[in-house]
Amino acid sequence: MTTLEQVRAEVEAVYRRDSRRILATLIRLLGDFDLAEEAMHDAFFIAVERWQREGIPDKPRAWLVSTGRFKAIDALRRRARFNRSQADLIMLIEGQGQDPSEEELLADDRLRLIFTCCHPALAADAQVPLTLREVCDLTTEQIARAFLQSPATIAQRIVRAKAKIRDARIPYQVPELHELPERLDSVLRVIYLVFNEGYSASAGEALLQQALSDEAIRLGRLLVQLLPDPEAVGLLALMLLQASRQHARSDVEGNLVLLDQQDRSLWDRGQISEGCELVRLALGSRAFGAYTLQAAIAAVHAEAATAEDTDWAEIVGLYDVLQRHWPSAVVALNRAVALARRDGAQAGLAEVEAILAAGELRDYHLAHAARAELHQQLGNLEEARKAWQQALALTQQAPERRHIEKRIQALE
Known part of the structure; x- marks a missing residue:
C-alpha cells in the first residue's frame, strides 16, 4: 500500500508537470472550460485517496483525464434530473473517444486549445490573456504584469472570452490550413x-520557470510542423537562442547575472546552432517579420565569443529595421540601450528619456533601470539613484530586486 506522503508527492508532481495538458484534454472531451476545470480538480482530489489504496497508476495523466471525465458526466446526470437540456450534452460527451492516452502529433490538445482561445470571433485583446490563463495556468496578476494592465481588466476579458466560446459554440480544433494564417499572429504572441x-x-x-519556457519551445516546434511559416520558424529560433543562455543567467545563489558578465561556456551550443540555422532559413524566405528580426539580434549576441566582441553596430541596424516596420516602445527602449553601446551613454540616455517622457513605459521597471544605468555611467549619481529606486518600486521578481538593491547600496 502506497503511503499518503508518497501519493501526495506524486500528485503534486503530476499537477506541476501535466495539469495544463489534462485540462486541455478535458476541455476537448467536455466542451466547457469551467466544467473541465472543476472535473480536473475533482480528479486530483480523488487521486489522493484512490492511489493510496490502489497504488499509483502506470499512466497517471490518462487516469486523471478518465476520472475527471466520468466525474463530470456524473455531475451532469444529477443536473439533468432538473434540466432536461443536459441530456443531449451527456450523450455527446459519452460519445467522445475514451482513450485519453492517444495523442496526434500535429493536433496536440494544448495546440487545439491555443487556436480555440485565438479564434477570430473573440476580442483581440482577450485572446492572449485567455490562452495564458487556460493553457499555462498563469494567474491574472502575472498576465496583467505582462500586458502592463490591471488584474481586474484582464479578469474581465477572460470571463467575457469564455462566455463567447460557450455561447457561440466555437469549435475546439486546429483550423484548416487555409484558415491558419489569419490566426497565426495571436498564436505566435501567446507562445512568446x-x-x-x-x-x-x-x-x-525564482528568475526562471523553465517548465514554461520548455513548454513554449515544444509548442513552437509543433506549430512549425503544422505550419512552417517564416515567422513561426523565426519565433522558434528566437526562443532557442534566448533559452541557450538560461543556465548562465543566475549564479549558484539565484542572483541575476547580466549578459556581459555571463560565463559563455555555460551557453547551450546545440540550441545556438539550431537557432542560428533557423534564423538563416527564415531570413532567406524574404517573408519574415518581427520575431525573425529579434532572433537575428539574439544570434549576433550568441555568436560573439566575448561581450567585447559583440557587433553593436549590426544590432542597432537590426533594431532600426524592426522599429521602422514593427514599432513599439519596448523595441525603442532596446534600441536605445544598443545605441548607448555603439555611440556612448549620452546618446542612449537621450533616447531613453524621450521614451519615458512619452509615458507608455513609465510603469516598466526595465526602462527606469536603463535610465539609471546610463546616468550612472555618465557620473550623474543622484539621478541614477532616483531611477534605480523607481525601478525597484516597480519590480516584483526577487532576483531583480536584489540586483537593483545592490546597485543602490553601491551608490550610497
Whole structure:
C-alpha cells in the first residue's frame, strides 16, 4: 500500500508537470472550460485517496483525464434530473473517444486549445490573456504584469472570452490550413509570452520557470510542423537562442547575472546552432517579420565569443529595421540601450528619456533601470539613484530586486 506522503508527492508532481495538458484534454472531451476545470480538480482530489489504496497508476495523466471525465458526466446526470437540456450534452460527451492516452502529433490538445482561445470571433485583446490563463495556468496578476494592465481588466476579458466560446459554440480544433494564417499572429504572441514568463518570471523568488519556457519551445516546434511559416520558424529560433543562455543567467545563489558578465561556456551550443540555422532559413524566405528580426539580434549576441566582441553596430541596424516596420516602445527602449553601446551613454540616455517622457513605459521597471544605468555611467549619481529606486518600486521578481538593491547600496 502506497503511503499518503508518497501519493501526495506524486500528485503534486503530476499537477506541476501535466495539469495544463489534462485540462486541455478535458476541455476537448467536455466542451466547457469551467466544467473541465472543476472535473480536473475533482480528479486530483480523488487521486489522493484512490492511489493510496490502489497504488499509483502506470499512466497517471490518462487516469486523471478518465476520472475527471466520468466525474463530470456524473455531475451532469444529477443536473439533468432538473434540466432536461443536459441530456443531449451527456450523450455527446459519452460519445467522445475514451482513450485519453492517444495523442496526434500535429493536433496536440494544448495546440487545439491555443487556436480555440485565438479564434477570430473573440476580442483581440482577450485572446492572449485567455490562452495564458487556460493553457499555462498563469494567474491574472502575472498576465496583467505582462500586458502592463490591471488584474481586474484582464479578469474581465477572460470571463467575457469564455462566455463567447460557450455561447457561440466555437469549435475546439486546429483550423484548416487555409484558415491558419489569419490566426497565426495571436498564436505566435501567446507562445512568446509564455516563453518570456518562463525565461524571466514576472514575479516570485525564482528568475526562471523553465517548465514554461520548455513548454513554449515544444509548442513552437509543433506549430512549425503544422505550419512552417517564416515567422513561426523565426519565433522558434528566437526562443532557442534566448533559452541557450538560461543556465548562465543566475549564479549558484539565484542572483541575476547580466549578459556581459555571463560565463559563455555555460551557453547551450546545440540550441545556438539550431537557432542560428533557423534564423538563416527564415531570413532567406524574404517573408519574415518581427520575431525573425529579434532572433537575428539574439544570434549576433550568441555568436560573439566575448561581450567585447559583440557587433553593436549590426544590432542597432537590426533594431532600426524592426522599429521602422514593427514599432513599439519596448523595441525603442532596446534600441536605445544598443545605441548607448555603439555611440556612448549620452546618446542612449537621450533616447531613453524621450521614451519615458512619452509615458507608455513609465510603469516598466526595465526602462527606469536603463535610465539609471546610463546616468550612472555618465557620473550623474543622484539621478541614477532616483531611477534605480523607481525601478525597484516597480519590480516584483526577487532576483531583480536584489540586483537593483545592490546597485543602490553601491551608490550610497
